[in-house]
Amino acid sequence: MAAQSADDLPAEVQSWIGQARYEEKTEFPIEMGYVLTTMSATQNGNPLYWDEKVAKELTGGFITPPTMVSVWFRPHDWSPGRTEPAVPLQLHFDLKEKLGLPEAVMSDNTIVFGVPIRPGDELTTTQILYSVSPLKTTKLGTGRFWEFGVKVVNQKGELCAEERYTGFGYNRG
Amino acid sequence: MAANLLMRDVKEGMDLPVLEKLVKPVTVVLGAMASRDWRPQHHDYKFATERNGLDDIIMNTPNLAAWFERYLTDWTGPKGRLGRIKFRMKDSVYPGDTMRFAGKVTGTSAGAKGVGFVDVAIELTAGTKSCVSCEARIAVPESADVNPWSLAGDDWKP
Numbered sequence: 466m467a468a469q470s471a472d473d474l475p476a477e478v479q480s481w482i483g484q485a486r487y488e489e490k491t492e493f494p495i496e497m498g499y500v501l502t503t504m505s506a507t508q509n510g511n512p513l514y515w516d517e518k519v520a521k522e523l524t525g526g527f528i529t530p531p532t533m534v535s536v537w538f539r540p541h542d543w544s545p546g547r548t549e550p551a552v553p554l555q556l557h558f559d560l561k562e563k564l565g566l567p568e569a570v571m572s573d574n575t576i577v578f579g580v581p582i583r584p585g586d587e588l589t590t591t592q593i594l595y596s597v598s599p600l601k602t603t604k605l606g607t608g609r610f611w612e613f614g615v616k617v618v619n620q621k622g623e624l625c626a627e628e629r630y631t632g633f634g635y636n637r638g
Numbered sequence: 639m640a641a642n643l644l645m646r647d648v649k650e651g652m653d654l655p656v657l658e659k660l661v662k663p664v665t666v667v668l669g670a671m672a673s674r675d676w677r678p679q680h681h682d683y684k685f686a687t688e689r690n691g692l693d694d695i696i697m698n699t700p701n702l703a704a705w706f707e708r709y710l711t712d713w714t715g716p717k718g719r720l721g722r723i724k725f726r727m728k729d730s731v732y733p734g735d736t737m738r739f740a741g742k743v744t745g746t747s748a749g750a751k752g753v754g755f756v757d758v759a760i761e762l763t764a765g766t767k768s769c770v771s772c773e774a775r776i777a778v779p780e781s782a783d784v785n786p787w788s789l790a791g792d793d794w795k796p
Binding site: 499502503505506507508509511512513519523524528530531532533535536539542568570571572573574575576577578579580581637 | 659665668669671672673674675676690691699700701703704705706707708711712716717719720721722723724725726727785787790794796
């Protein structure tokens with residue numbers, strides 16, 4: 466359940482609440498290179514991701530670790546022809562800009578996992594703003610909390626994951 | 639990596655084995671790059687300290703999620719299928735910290751077709767710092783012939 470939003474928001478931000486926005490496809494087909502780098506980074510020996518025989522037996526072939534779901538829709542740091550740096554979770558960055566809150570942190574993140582994501586999959590995401598709080602002061606500074614979600618589906622339209630974030634945008638105190 | 643855990647091995651209130659890992663700069667940077675997180679507070683000391691007011695570069699959330707997953711599947715074995723996960727970030731993890739993952743079973747419930755769900759609360763601490771609280775639900779088979787990864791559609795409701 467989303468928190469009730471503040472009533473002093475700019476009209477544009479108010480209009481975003483409850484709207485599915487920023488439909489995006491992943492920039493490259495899902496692949497195992499990042500999976501193995503993640504396994505290495507976390508010293509994770511789970512044979513499901515290293516041993517094709519185990520993967521075939523349990524999951525009908527390699528899959529990607531569920532917690533990597535957000536990895537696949539982070540944009541390249543640079544790509545040809547782009548003049549502005551792309552950012553993941555564009556909604557979060559647009560809120561920072563529209564609300565004049567240049568600093569931000571994520572405080573809560575919940576993910577519910579559905580169909581496993583497999584190498585070769587092409588994913589589509591949408592972002593939905595659920596709520597923006599009144600101004601609040603924390604040890605970081607004064608700003609607003611916002612709740613938003615990200616839905617991830619594969620090329621068959623199957624739900625792979627639903628993520629929910631709480632962010633806090635602020636001016637340093 | 640443990641052999642596959644079965645539901646009969648799980649009791650509410652039981653502790654998971656503790657995992658401790660020393661964080662090096664490469665732990666932070668490799669984890670950020672593996673999760674395609676190019677933001678400078680995860681690789682640029684000057685940005686992290688002078689712009690963000692942090693003590694050093696910090697571990698990023700997506701990579702910490704991968705560490706939580708590793709912690710859980712170290713315990714369950716490869717049949718453990720993560721259903722949901724929630725984190726609350728409370729403090730930063732820096733190079734030089736020793737991450738300590740400590741989990742406890744907070745509940746169990748039945749799923750479909752011989753699969754059970756285990757709820758686990760995990761605290762990630764570093765020295766005296768409480769860094770991340772995590773709640774997870776992971777599917778575990780009730781018997782050796784059951785595979786949680788085979789559940790789909792209405793049978794998979796974590």
